[in-house]
Amino acid sequence: GQQLNQSPQSMFIQEGEDVSMNCTSSSIFNTWLWYKQDPGEGPVLLIALYKAGELTSNGRLTAQFGTTRKDSFLNISASIPSDVGIYFCAGHRGSQGNLIFGKGTKLSVKP
Amino acid sequence: NAGVTQTPKFQVLKTGQSMTLQCAQDMNHNSMYWYRQDPGMGLRLIYYSASEGTTDKGEVPNGYNVSRLNKREFSLRLESAAPSQTSVYFCASMRLGNTEAFFGQGTRLTVV
Numbered sequence: 001g002q003q004l005n006q007s008p009q010s011m012f013i014q015e016g017e018d019v020s021m022n023c024t025s026s027s028i029f030n031t032w033l034w035y036k037q038d039p040g041e042g043p044v045l046l047i048a049l050y051k052a053g054e055l056t057s058n059g060r061l062t063a064q065f066g067t068t069r070k071d072s073f074l075n076i077s078a079s080i081p082s083d084v085g086i087y088f089c090a091g092h093r094g095s096q097g098n099l100i101f102g103k104g105t106k107l108s109v110k111p
Numbered sequence: 112n113a114g115v116t117q118t119p120k121f122q123v124l125k126t127g128q129s130m131t132l133q134c135a136q137d138m139n140h141n142s143m144y145w146y147r148q149d150p151g152m153g154l155r156l157i158y159y160s161a162s163e164g165t166t167d168k169g170e171v172p173n174g175y176n177v178s179r180l181n182k183r184e185f186s187l188r189l190e191s192a193a194p195s196q197t198s199v200y201f202c203a204s205m206r207l208g209n210t211e212a213f214f215g216q217g218t219r220l221t222v223v
Contacts, residue, residue, distance in 0.1 A: 006153075031210040042115075042201050042214035043154070088153065092210040098169065099144075099203075099212055103153035 006089050006102030013079055014110050021105040022073040023089030030094035032065050032072040037086045037104075046087075047074070079109050113137050117202050117215035124192045124222045132187040132218050134202030141207040143185035144169075145177060147198040148217075154201065160185055162207075192222045 006023045013019060023032070031050055035043035047058050049065035049072060056063055062075045072091075076083055089102040118133045136143065141162050146154040146169075156169030160179040174196060176188045185204075189196060199219050203212040 009151075033211065035214075040217075042203075042216050045211055045213070048211050090212075094210075098156055098159060099210070100156075101146075101154040103151060 004089055004091055004100055004102035006105055008105060009103070010106040010108070012108045012110070015079060015081060017079055019076040019079055019083070019107060020073060021087060021089075022071060023091075023102050024071040025091060026070065027091075027093070028069040029091035029100075030069070031092040032063070033090045033092070033099070034061075034063050034072070034074045035088040035090060037088065039085070043088055076107075079107075081109050081111055083107060084109050115202055115204055115213055115215035117200075117218050119218060120216065121219050122221070124189075124220065126193060126222060128192050129188070129190050130192065131189075132200055132202075132220075133184070134186065134215060135184045136202075136204040136213070137183065138204060138206070138213065139182070140204035140213075141182070142205040143179065144203040144205070144212065145175075145185070145187045146201045146203065147171065148201060149198050157187065157200075192220075194222045196220065197222045 033048045034046045037043045047063040052069045053067045054065040060077045086104040086106050088104045090099045115136045144159040145157040155171050158177040160166045163182045178186045199217045201217050202215045205212045
């Protein structure tokens, strides 16, 4: 099936550091989304990207839709302890009603 | 505003038992989805319903059945549970013409 390759798998950083993670695919997607999952909770949408090349911010978070439509990245600036969780990228091809998810990046932040 | 509500939150089953996971959304969304989440595997689609009255298989449908009871409710049934179905199950919904899915809090199922 379709796959999204998300990296890194996990990150251990110091509070205040910036974070970068990315997602790549061999297929083109029309929409890229980034979700965050807190322990014991369901994923929550952070940012949605709809156009190739689009750069969108949500507070300390910035995400970009790659120009080839096969990749996306998420940056978190000045990390804080509550940024801890698993971050998922997801792609949607438009013609089908399915979201395809990456395997997630687990973020740990040391105070 | 409840969003997507899943019941139960936790369940332990014996191998061979059956059960139904319930999901309801109050956002008037057309599409509903069932995913399972396993360590290191991300979220994998089990079944989805693009609209009331339709259901389709996702990536990992074997061992499951679904029912789209009405626009609000989408249930997932395990007829004969197996240890390989131990997982966290998430229901999600999506508005027509939109690609932003909203998730429930999950059902943690253990099959012993």
